[in-house]
Amino acid sequence: MSVDTGGREAKTSRLPLAGVRVIDLSYVFAIPYAGGLLADLGAEVIKIEAPDRLDQTRSAFGPFLDNDPGEEPWERTGIFQVLNRGKRSFVLDMRDPLGRDLFKRLVAKSDIVLDNYTPRVMRGWGLEYAELRKVNPGIIMVSNTGYGSTGPWANFPSQGTTLEVTMGIANCTGYAGDVPWKVGQSYPDFLACWTALLSVLAALHYRRKTGEGQWIDLGMYQVGVALIPEPILRYQCDGSDWPRVGNHHWWKAPHNVYPAQGRDSWVAISIGSEEQWRHFAGAAGLDRLISDERFDTALNRWRNRQELDRIIAGWTAGLPAEEVMHRLQAVGVAAGPVWNSRDLLTNEHLRQRQFYETVVHPQPIGARPIIGRPFKLASAELRATAAAPRFGEGNRYVLSEVLGLSEAEVERLREAGVVADRPRVVVVGAPLNLEYLQRVGAIAEVDRNYGEKLAMAEPATNEAMSDGDPAESRRAGPRSHNLNV
Amino acid sequence: MRKVLPEAPSAHAPGALDGVRVLDLTHGVAGPFATRLLGDLGAEVLKVEQPQRGDFARYLGPAVAEGPVTERGLLFQYLNWNKRGITLDLRRPDARPVLRELVARSDIVVEAFAPGTMARWGLDDDVLRDWKKDGALVLTSVTNFGRTGPYAHFAADDLVLYAMSGIMQISGRADREPLKHGLRQSLYIGGLNAAYATLAAYLLVDGSDGMEHVDVSIHECLASELVLNVAYYAFLGAIQGRRPVVDDPFSGRPLRTAKGLVSMQINGPATIAGYGKLLGQEKLLDGRYATSGGRTAHADELEQVLQEALAGHEARDLFTRGSEQRLLLGVVQGAAELLDCPQLTSRDFFVEVDHPVTGRYRFPGELARLSRTPTSVRRRAPLLGEHTEQVLLAELGMPQAQWHALVEAGAI
Structure with missing residues (x-):
């Protein structure tokens, strides 16, 4: 050339x-x-x-x-x-x-x-x-x-x-x-x-x-x-090490990836406020969780996050990951599929x-x-x-x-x-x-x-x-x- | 070690961005990190916060347990040094003339509100452009998915951004769930990208009366890391998975020693024979372990051999001795090891910053060393509204009556 x-x-x-x-x-x-x-x-x-x-x-x-x-x-x-x-x-x-x-x-x-x-x-x-x-x-x-x-x-x-x-x-x-x-x-x-x-x-x-x-x-x-100030500062505050928690969060729950319909298909969901929690429960048809004392406060949801994860996985497993995303995003809840390279290369948002x-x-x-x-x-x-x-x-x-x-x-x-x-x-x-x-x-x-x-x-x-x-x-x-x- | 005392003028070399004025309307992590990086390079940064509450990052941990609740956060300090701070309620009409003056005196404005928020407050790009009467203006928006496209209004945090970026799909073990980085890496890299993109735009318009808008998508910053992964699909249709359950222990995966974890890779001069010598383990010279395929095929046995050998060593010592012999090692380090690291100490990396509420802490400092214009920490992060009076009265020359009216109305 x-x-x-x-x-x-x-x-x-x-x-x-x-x-x-x-x-x-x-x-x-x-x-x-x-x-x-x-x-x-x-x-x-x-x-x-x-x-x-x-x-x-x-x-x-x-x-x-x-x-x-x-x-x-x-x-x-x-x-x-x-x-x-x-x-x-x-x-x-x-x-x-x-x-x-x-x-x-x-x-x-x-x-x-x-x-x-x-x-x-x-x-x-x-x-x-x-x-x-x-x-x-x-x-x-x-x-x-x-x-x-x-x-x-x-x-x-x-x-x-x-x-x-x-x-x-x-x-x-x-x-x-x-x-x-x-x-x-x-x-x-x-x-x-x-x-x-x-x-x-x-x-x-x-x-x-x-x-x-x-x-x-x-x-x-x-x-x-320079991009890990949190553990460096925390260590100086109380001498503790930052824990490895997978996809969990240090105070938010639910905050994880959940299995969705299809082979190796996952969807991430993260909830950070009471309002989002109520909207999530409504959109997922899990309203019963709102009055469940295991999950009635942010702290309780975090303490019982393993149990909560199991319940949420039961809901997501029957749905395509994209549908979970759309249902939850429609009510202002942060959720999105774990995408692979094909998903990304053909994604409409990235295309636009x-x-x-x-x-x-x-x-x-x-x-x-x-x-x-x-x-x-x-x-x-x-x-x-x-x-x-x-x-x-x-x-x-x-x-x-x-x-x-x-x-x-x-x-x-x-x-x-x-x-x-x-x-x-x-x-x-x-x-x-x-x-x-x-x-x-x-x-x-x-x-x-x-x-x-x-x-x-x-x-x-x-x-x-x-x-x-x-x-x-x-x-x-x-x-x-x-x-x- | 460099020290920063409150309000102490410190002698320092010129900064690369001396004289560049940045108006920081951001909050949280990504936007403030971007403007702080510009401040480290010498720019003069003015941070605008909501009255009373301030930036929500003031409440993020790690934090001290005592003092005014807005001033306890250490992460906030890290993200906001080299800035002066004022309070101004951008939503209020009576704040508008103040903001107009501030924009007119700025070269760069950075914001991190959800797309459409500034426009809803009557602060469209065009309005800001008109306010900037002379000289160039760069307006940078740092958002999760960018200002355009079907996901512009989607909610997200670090986890959801990682999931949708494609990185999680290839991270973790093949028989387990996908994994993200710990902490908030997406937000820091969003800030890093926003900082350089802002400078690129500034280089374009500096010296003109032009304006440029920079639309940064944190999601795309993460997706930019997949240069190999995307090529796998675009060049042969292969979709990568996660790490196989059984793999070559010399792939860099951390392995336990008597004390700490070490990571070892075989590559070029870093041969299995070299590791055999380092560990004093002749069994590693077994021909079956000569190739990666062989090591994977006999991974269980090899793992056993390595476990025995590593039990007699400490990770840090292996790392240092091995690296001196040009082997390719890493050592798992936490905060304690990093704060005590001879390399970081030798490069004067940590900065000790004093603060009237929290006292002194050591923070990570310089990212890269610029020989003529080194980055510097010239002032600690502002207390909430610390410079409102100085900026509005002394610098903008606001009449006392207007000042009192704004205070009365809760606009500042």
């Missing part, structure tokens, strides 16, 4: 980060996601990968298109497309002094550098902030590490799963009486992603006012600790809000929905500005247009192996053993007709992208496209 900037400026000039260039050295989830969101905000994001060390989201994490790694597995993983939308791909060997020199020249023409190497890597290359600042005093650099760049744990290896345990949230999470649990997928990565965005946007504001850049030392560990955006990827992927942003701007239309790049797709753009190198110079760099258009390693892509994963429950279901169902989840307004410059509409995948899956 050719890289074309035609028409890009006009279209993005109303975006918050129009004219901002980001160099993204990061791998895996946290900071690549931040880079993808910066691209949505209008920045030009150049993702750098090494010829022989690809972002792990191009292989290990999968999932491969239709579970087939194909001949170019690194171009077929779903996760990579989500995290790296809107970026250019520049394949550069930073271990080569020529590569580091090119990188510095790029820094001179950029605004933001993102990295998530352990602290010693950038230092080892002589590319830490102090060095980059010499090349460009306005540069804003974000270094994301597990524990921050200083302190006794600075060089400890970490990943989302181990950090989630260490940062304290797992101790407050899990079934009553059981060991601590993690929840979701790599939660700390997202905390780091959003903290990076907050910090970098604040730093950009400061630079606009003063011309000065700075270095953002982001340790994922402490971001997690265009939370998922259909992006047209190069073949064989074609049009697929990806997660957009959790907010809307009223006047600027934010969206994924382009599909994630193929490996090395932006090499020519970066070398010729940004750095102004001649054809001959570009060719020399290619020959020297400093830049590459294809991976110089064998990228192993193993399909998922779906049968096994289904047997143990890690995969609940494989839906062969997913393409059809996603086509129904097309965004509500889809006219916008049909006019304008054709080159631009190629970068900004048309929303009106039918899903080609």
